[in-house]
Amino acid sequence: MNGYKSLKIVDKKEWGDNYFSLFLKDKEISEIVFPGNFFMVKIPYFESGAILPRPFSIARVFKEENVFELFFQVVGKGTEVFSKLKEGDYLEILGPLGNKFPIKTEKKIIMVAGGRGISPFLYLSEILKREKKDFLLIYGGKSEKDIKFRHYLSSYNTLFITEDGSYGEKGLVTDFLPKGAFTVFSCGPEIMMEKVYEFYKKTNSEVFVSLEERMACGTGVCYGCAKKIRRGDKIEMVRVCQEGPVFNAKEVVWDE
Amino acid sequence: MNGYKSLKIVDKKEWGDNYFSLFLKDKEISEIVFPGNFFMVKIPYFESGAILPRPFSIARVFKEENVFELFFQVVGKGTEVFSKLKEGDYLEILGPLGNKFPIKTEKKIIMVAGGRGISPFLYLSEILKREKKDFLLIYGGKSEKDIKFRHYLSSYNTLFITEDGSYGEKGLVTDFLPKGAFTVFSCGPEIMMEKVYEFYKKTNSEVFVSLEERMACGTGVCYGCAKKIRRGDKIEMVRVCQEGPVFNAKEVVWDE
Amino acid sequence: MSEIDLTTKIGNLALKNPIILASGTAGYGYELEKYINFNEIGGFVSKGIYFDPRKGNDSPRIYETPCGMLNAIGLQGIGVKRFRDEIIPFWEKYDTVFGVNVAGETEDEYVKVVEYLEREKRVDFFEINLSCPNVHEGGKSPSWDSQKTFSIIKEIKKISKKHIMAKLSPNVTYIEEIAKAAEEAGADSISLVNTFVGMAVDIKTKKPQIKNVFGGVSGPAIKPMALALVFKVFKSVKIPIVGMGGISSAGDILEFIISGASAIEIGTATIVDPRASLKMLKQLKDLMRALNHKNIKDLIGSIITGG
Amino acid sequence: MSEIDLTTKIGNLALKNPIILASGTAGYGYELEKYINFNEIGGFVSKGIYFDPRKGNDSPRIYETPCGMLNAIGLQGIGVKRFRDEIIPFWEKYDTVFGVNVAGETEDEYVKVVEYLEREKRVDFFEINLSCPNVHEGGKSPSWDSQKTFSIIKEIKKISKKHIMAKLSPNVTYIEEIAKAAEEAGADSISLVNTFVGMAVDIKTKKPQIKNVFGGVSGPAIKPMALALVFKVFKSVKIPIVGMGGISSAGDILEFIISGASAIEIGTATIVDPRASLKMLKQLKDLMRALNHKNIKDLIGSIITGG
Numbered sequence A, B: 001m002n003g004y005k006s007l008k009i010v011d012k013k014e015w016g017d018n019y020f021s022l023f024l025k026d027k028e029i030s031e032i033v034f035p036g037n038f039f040m041v042k043i044p045y046f047e048s049g050a051i052l053p054r055p056f057s058i059a060r061v062f063k064e065e066n067v068f069e070l071f072f073q074v075v076g077k078g079t080e081v082f083s084k085l086k087e088g089d090y091l092e093i094l095g096p097l098g099n100k101f102p103i104k105t106e107k108k109i110i111m112v113a114g115g116r117g118i119s120p121f122l123y124l125s126e127i128l129k130r131e132k133k134d135f136l137l138i139y140g141g142k143s144e145k146d147i148k149f150r151h152y153l154s155s156y157n158t159l160f161i162t163e164d165g166s167y168g169e170k171g172l173v174t175d176f177l178p179k180g181a182f183t184v185f186s187c188g189p190e191i192m193m194e195k196v197y198e199f200y201k202k203t204n205s206e207v208f209v210s211l212e213e214r215m216a217c218g219t220g221v222c223y224g225c226a227k228k229i230r231r232g233d234k235i236e237m238v239r240v241c242q243e244g245p246v247f248n249a250k251e252v253v254w255d256e
Numbered sequence C, D: 001m002s003e004i005d006l007t008t009k010i011g012n013l014a015l016k017n018p019i020i021l022a023s024g025t026a027g028y029g030y031e032l033e034k035y036i037n038f039n040e041i042g043g044f045v046s047k048g049i050y051f052d053p054r055k056g057n058d059s060p061r062i063y064e065t066p067c068g069m070l071n072a073i074g075l076q077g078i079g080v081k082r083f084r085d086e087i088i089p090f091w092e093k094y095d096t097v098f099g100v101n102v103a104g105e106t107e108d109e110y111v112k113v114v115e116y117l118e119r120e121k122r123v124d125f126f127e128i129n130l131s132c133p134n135v136h137e138g139g140k141s142p143s144w145d146s147q148k149t150f151s152i153i154k155e156i157k158k159i160s161k162k163h164i165m166a167k168l169s170p171n172v173t174y175i176e177e178i179a180k181a182a183e184e185a186g187a188d189s190i191s192l193v194n195t196f197v198g199m200a201v202d203i204k205t206k207k208p209q210i211k212n213v214f215g216g217v218s219g220p221a222i223k224p225m226a227l228a229l230v231f232k233v234f235k236s237v238k239i240p241i242v243g244m245g246g247i248s249s250a251g252d253i254l255e256f257i258i259s260g261a262s263a264i265e266i267g268t269a270t271i272v273d274p275r276a277s278l279k280m281l282k283q284l285k286d287l288m289r290a291l292n293h294k295n296i297k298d299l300i301g302s303i304i305t306g307g
Ligand SMILES: Cc1cc2nc3c(=O)[nH]c(=O)nc-3n(C[C@H](O)[C@H](O)[C@H](O)COP(=O)(O)OP(=O)(O)OC[C@H]3O[C@@H](n4cnc5c(N)ncnc54)[C@H](O)[C@@H]3O)c2cc1C
Pocket: A038, A054, A055, A056, A057, A058, A070, A071, A072, A073, A074, A075, A076, A077, A078, A079, A080, A116, A119, A211, A212, A213, A214, A215, A245, C064
């Protein structure tokens, strides 16, 4: 039975501005992982005072080499430790966990990413292109510092946006949403995802969002990651790690 | 005012058999440190669950390079972390702390070390030789695995002893104590130091031992490292980090 | 090399080994099915079950603290009916000792939960979670008071033939008194500790990090306190004790057993790693061998104090 | 950039900043003289002082625990006479707020210590350590009982004109009741928490790691529990609160202040690093600036709960 696996960091990329990628090698994971999925990653310090593993989305997959990528921003204790790891160090990781973005749709797919919320849409762009699906990726950040993967994304249909106009278009991602009926995927700050949903909710579009909530187990045992979700006419506390992280935006109780 | 200093590890030696040396560079410390002194060393992991610093004796000093050495055996959490550090990493260290072996004596000096208790007698041998003092170092361990610094000590008058005879003489250090009136210094397992004291107590010798006790602060504020010490006709709880670690063996309450 | 005997007993409950998965940290069981084989562990306790389904608290419900975590899940749960219909059949596939963690907003509710599940064969014992906030007592929990503890256990013993384990809160002045009250009321065993009341504040927003304001602290941080309480209870009662609080290595398990626990529960460690219990089981065998111990039962309460 | 105002008040005590060195973790003061300048810190509390000199407990007295430490020093101390003759002159060199941590084996002893030192000008306040084991009560500590707490503080108030700070034990069911008893008896402020009762066992020898068997847990591990207790007391009394328990960063300081503390004490952090208090003082200024706060007094009890 599978639990945490100890995987070697085969490569590391320092993007600058507190963004990093770690590349890990594992055949099974590289084969089965799908955008939307995430991993729980233990903080690899001996007797660390930070005991809980941290969740990270799948970013890219390099199937030929059995390598996959986690992309993250340093925001606290755990991510700081991860940022200091080196090639050759090991990480204990559990997953892939969680559900997937539902790409079986006839409609054109619009992906809306804010900052580090870009992660799931990297590999997804590759998959959609391979499957010859029509899609647009809208990727926004505060300034050009927050826009990474520029070269990689240049092969895909990407609209870059920054609040200060220092890279791509100037404004908020929500200023550039195309009108129409789409299947919309969004990942980023909750307020952004909510606005994306507001924009499309009266159209014939369906919006799916990847929710973030503090997690402790990732396996569903602790009920720590529950969020209010509409199920029929009831509001339930649903575990993001089990029934998410991807939810239909109309089920999400936004007014929190 | 001086507190913990962050010092770079300029070199590391892996002796094998769980023994290590770390070499740190600091001009002031290298100049003032004297055998008997010790340092408190913080466990250098981010948000480590092991919060207390650990005490280590001064081992050797390389004055020309302003480098000093800590020699240790891996016995638990902290020493395990220290053993994994690399050249270029930093250590936070406080000291030198504690008192010194009293070398101002007319008598011949006998030093008796057990296992990792060799530390203080390394630099001390050098000092005694420089000062042209007559001395003998008796250095014992379980087996040849526990005898390090063989090359370095070959310049000094050293008697090597192992319990299994795998290096040097076979037996216990206490089997090889010379009879007579000496100034005796001992560092190692408490039972060994007690026996050394027993051996010499009825002679005209004076015995000084370096006591080990769990320490938390090293600065004297916590009273955690107190041991029973005879002062006049009273037995007091005396802080090893402040009034020690070197004590006159006749003051020590051995029957604990 | 001779075999290590890890079997132990909690009164009439015979366990393969002393490792039980603690309530609320292992879900209902099925969540862990893909990570561990339940036949290998000593026992399992369900999440706390109220009579009716419960939504639990709003989020955030968890927060990491130094060597520990805060939680205020608020006992979200599916209620006894769904529990019986959906969870018990899952348990029936496995051969280990299963316990239901019984919760109640009132004294009556505890009794109703036990009554409802009393006839279920697959339920080996009830662990009575005496730390639930009582709605009629301003949120005080029954195990803060020896009379309340006594009367709940007494009422339950009247209607149940199963093994009754009283689970105590550590947030009390005299744990011995609470433990004795449970014993007098007929409890077959005592488990402790539940979580310590704790709190954390977001200094940017000035709001508590946990929506419920207060939460329960678990994990390695509480281990020394939990161990002291287990030892105090061991000295005060005759019924067996199940110890817990921050256990995360085989060494920790032995500390609790030596201090008087007949078995132990593993909580937060399973949250951190779903296979933690089985990893510790393996470690425990190796450690027993290294320490030259053959039989874990010989170690129960073997602590040497004085001298 | 405008200056940050870190001055605060604990009733009639005016502090330069909210950082006080906690009793038993900073010796008598002189031990730290080569590491810190006492004029820079907000206040200082002595080791606990009994009337007569005390030898304290046998060793081992300390043991490290996850994110914390256990201690059972047993209040080794020099007694009031040597304290007055040797320590007070040292304090007189510095300009900060000095407190004596008053210990007693009996109610009378507390009063005798205060009486002996009442006329010392350099003593700004007495912190009454209500957690001392009482020899006539089987080792129970007065702050486990609201009546005992009340009567000790009441007796002390009768004979002392100085600021009386009642220091509470966290090992109780209802901290609010103990705090209210201290308030009613006339305490000028309340400080909390003292250490949590804990224990650890050497699995090789089966002996407790601390000779005294039980010890007190301090350090980051207890921070969430300490903060919850401070907030509970803040909601129950009107007198000012001095918070402590595991504080090891400026962020931790703000958590306690936002939760209701008018000042805080730093304990184990000073053991870990003799300059910890001054390092945190610097951090605190930077953090206040980063969070756009000018005055620390505005933050006291500014916690936002509900909504
Ligand atoms: C399903 C999922 C996928 C994620 N994928 C990515 C990713 O691909 N790249 C990335 O950079 N980040 C991702 N995150 C967020 C990431 O988990 C947090 O940034 C990380 O846990 C912070 O850890 P820390 O120890 O550095 O911060 P901490 O010191 O623990 O906290 C710092 C701040 O981060 C917040 N935080 C802590 N845990 C979470 C969490 N689980 N979700 C959101 N906020 C949190 C805290 O409330 C606090 O404000 C994801 C989160 C989830 C739930």
